[in-house]
Amino acid sequence: MASLPSATTKPTFARFDATKPSTTPQTLIEAIKRDGGVIVENFISQQLTEQIKADLKPHFDTDTPDKSGFFPVTTQRATGLFNISDACVELGCNPLYIDVANAFCSSTFTRWVRDERVTTSAKPIISSTVAFRVNPGGDQQVLHRDDE
Structure with missing residues (x-):
């Protein structure tokens, strides 16, 4: 064992x-x-990486420090990535990413519709996106899970 x-x-x-x-x-x-x-x-390609950085830069640059203190002042955030960057959409539509996400995040359940059992499967949907830019002086995070 x-x-x-x-x-x-x-x-x-x-x-x-x-x-x-x-x-x-x-x-x-x-x-x-x-x-x-x-x-x-x-x-992803270097070109796509550079495009994402360029698309998100103005949003990082205008981010205000987190008043709650949860994020250090060296961390800047951008949200709603699919709305502000076609390159982020391309990343989110990567077939390899989608196939792996489907394997881990899909769910199948059975329910009753009147007198018939119906099995339904649902694939994951990306409903929220955020990117972080950690500037010099920030502490390095240890390997962790955000759901713990």
Whole structure:
């Protein structure tokens, strides 16, 4: 029986290159199930990266510091990314991303409609988007989950 990792075990993630045919949704799904995450290199082009940075820059530049203190003053935010950047839409429509998201976030349930059982499946919908720009002087975050 395999032993569970201890609290001092450093997490490791498999690395994949999105440009290689061997990087399929199924290989990523299997690695995520095994390791809890993956690193996918070359997932988007340098050109798309630069376009996203250019599209979001004015929104980062006009962001006001978080009054609650939750975010450090060195962190700037942009929200509603699909509304302000076609490049972000392109990123969100990446087929590899969609296939992996569908595998983990889809749900299937059965309900009664009158006297008939009906099974319905629902795929995930992106309803909220946010980007962060952490400027020099900010603290590096440790690896964490936002749902904990």
